[in-house]
Amino acid sequence: MKKNTIDIITLGCSKNLVDSEKLMKQLEANGYKVTHDSDHPQGEIAVINTCGFIGDAKEESINMILEFCQAKEEGRLKKLFVMGCLSERYLQELKGEIPQVDKFYGKFNWNDLLNDLGKSYHSEFAIERHLTTPSHYAYLKISEGCDRKCSYCAIPIITGRHVSRPMEEILDEVRLLVSQGVKEFQVIAQELTYYGVDLYKKQMLPELIEKMAEIPGVEWIRLHYAYPAAFPEDLFRVMREHDNVCKYMDIALQHISDNMLQKMRRHVSKAETYRLIERFREEVPGIHLRTTLMVGHPGETEEDFEELKEFVRKARFDRMGAFAYSEEEGTYSAQNYSDDIPEEVKHRRLDELMAVQQEISADLTHAKIGKEFKVIIDRKEGDYFIPNLSLPIQPKKQIGKYGRLRLDYLKNFKKNLYTELLIDGTLKQHLLDIDECANERVHMLIKQFAESENVTEYLKEHHQMEWVQAMNNIKNRAEEIVLKELIYV
Numbered sequence: 117m118k119k120n121t122i123d124i125i126t127l128g129c130s131k132n133l134v135d136s137e138k139l140m141k142q143l144e145a146n147g148y149k150v151t152h153d154s155d156h157p158q159g160e161i162a163v164i165n166t167c168g169f170i171g172d173a174k175e176e177s178i179n180m181i182l183e184f185c186q187a188k189e190e191g192r193l194k195k196l197f198v199m200g201c202l203s204e205r206y207l208q209e210l211k212g213e214i215p216q217v218d219k220f221y222g223k224f225n226w227n228d229l230l231n232d233l234g235k236s237y238h239s240e241f242a243i244e245r246h247l248t249t250p251s252h253y254a255y256l257k258i259s260e261g262c263d264r265k266c267s268y269c270a271i272p273i274i275t276g277r278h279v280s281r282p283m284e285e286i287l288d289e290v291r292l293l294v295s296q297g298v299k300e301f302q303v304i305a306q307e308l309t310y311y312g313v314d315l316y317k318k319q320m321l322p323e324l325i326e327k328m329a330e331i332p333g334v335e336w337i338r339l340h341y342a343y344p345a346a347f348p349e350d351l352f353r354v355m356r357e358h359d360n361v362c363k364y365m366d367i368a369l370q371h372i373s374d375n376m377l378q379k380m381r382r383h384v385s386k387a388e389t390y391r392l393i394e395r396f397r398e399e400v401p402g403i404h405l406r407t408t409l410m411v412g413h414p415g416e417t418e419e420d421f422e423e424l425k426e427f428v429r430k431a432r433f434d435r436m437g438a439f440a441y442s443e444e445e446g447t448y449s450a451q452n453y454s455d456d457i458p459e460e461v462k463h464r465r466l467d468e469l470m471a472v473q474q475e476i477s478a479d480l481t482h483a484k485i486g487k488e489f490k491v492i493i494d495r496k497e498g499d500y501f502i503p504n505l506s507l508p509i510q511p512k513k514q515i516g517k518y519g520r521l522r523l524d525y526l527k528n529f530k531k532n533l534y535t536e537l538l539i540d541g542t543l544k545q546h547l548l549d550i551d552e553c554a555n556e557r558v559h560m561l562i563k564q565f566a567e568s569e570n571v572t573e574y575l576k577e578h579h580q581m582e583w584v585q586a587m588n589n590i591k592n593r594a595e596e597i598v599l600k601e602l603i604y605v
Contacts, residue, residue, distance in 0.1 A: 128167025166202035412462030414453035519551030
């Protein structure tokens with residue numbers, strides 16, 4: 117346990133990360149040494165910034181809290197504080213259920229933690245942060261809360277109404293970060309397109325992005341989490357006219373069936389969604405679109421789901437994420453619909469949808485081979501430089517013998533394919549698939565050869581050495597075939 121050291125653990129989205137970075141700056145200004153997401157927390161104080169969005173995220177947050185509670189009970193931690201969305205939503209319940217936590221804070225009152233530590237908030241550092249991202253990029257949060265009332269979403273319950281930050285304050289933060297070496301700004305909010313409506317009585321996202329683009333030193337601006345209804349179309353012009361505004365948009369569409377869009381309270385139609393995608397590609401040539409979709413929302417029929425799959429095939433998103441519906445208490449959906457789609461159906465639909473997208477992503481990625489693109493390098497892995505990309509969660513299963521042989525072959529003889537799989541985040545899954553297929557093929561060939569050559573259990577019992585020699589020969593031949601068929605191709 118290290119004195120005067122505080123470990124910050126951040127769960128959930130990038131908006132939470134910004135809050136953690138602001139807290140870290142304030143703690144450092146008060147003389148603390150601060151670590152973030154350390155593999156081996158050793159501080160005498162820990163702060164967990166929680167997520168309360170969906171069931172899996174809440175479970176992860178609670179498990180993390182309990183893990184640090186155990187450390188406190190074992191004398192490896194003096195004080196434990198919890199903040200963020202989970203405690204904002206379930207403050208009283210958590211106080212009653214987990215008394216080992218010294219104090220819970222919500223999403224917006226985390227600076228009270230400073231007072232409870234006997235320290236003060238330094239207003240001169242109000243727009244400063246301790247960046248936890250690579251030094252060349254930072255997240256830029258432009259608002260809090262959300263005024264949308266989508267049926268399934270608990271965010272408005274947790275964060276309240278949409279509150280935009282003043283534009284000049286945001287621009288001052290950009291200038292400060294540029295002076296610290298930041299080149300890329302990932303602009304985030306719960307809903308970007310609503311920016312400015314509360315302060316300026318109109319959508320101000322295009323103007324904000326244009327002013328950011330004009331600041332010297334801003335090389336890339338990337339936009340995350342837009343809403344399709346009433347999209348501010350002047351943003352097309354801004355993206356088209358400013359080279360440092362990435363031709364990229366992360367826009368959560370959720371579904372395409374009019375039936376589901378209505379049940380989800382998305383205030384947009386199928387026809388409007390298709391037209392918006394067309395406008396993006398007409399107005400901003402070369403744009404890369406990312407979206408998030410949902411399966412298993414109450415009322416989703418097989419026809420709705422088939423319509424969604426066809427939409428994915430037609431739209432051909434550069435990146436797509438999807439998740440299965442999770443009922444959240446207090447939402448319109450929980451109060452008005454029955455969560456009557458079985459979990460196995462939800463997950464079957466999720467798997468099918470992602471399988472469609474994986475083929476599209478592979479095609480689009482393959483089409484880029486031989487082309488040149490401007491990138492900013494985040495890190496180096498072995499002999500390869502990895503650009504700033506969001507990679508899928510990797511499988512935890514260990515790669516076997518044939519997968520390792522395949523990896524060596526790709527690195528030495530198929531470098532383009534190796535790089536493509538690595539950058540796309542599908543390398544490990546590829547190696548696992550190869551390993552599984554190779555093992556199955558070897559076992560099948562061994563069985564076939566043994567049967568055809570009369571290498572039987574009788575031989576094993578009465579002439580063991582002969583049986584061993586025969587089986588070794590069979591195995592070597594089977595592996596030789598598999599290496600040629602699957603590994604070295």
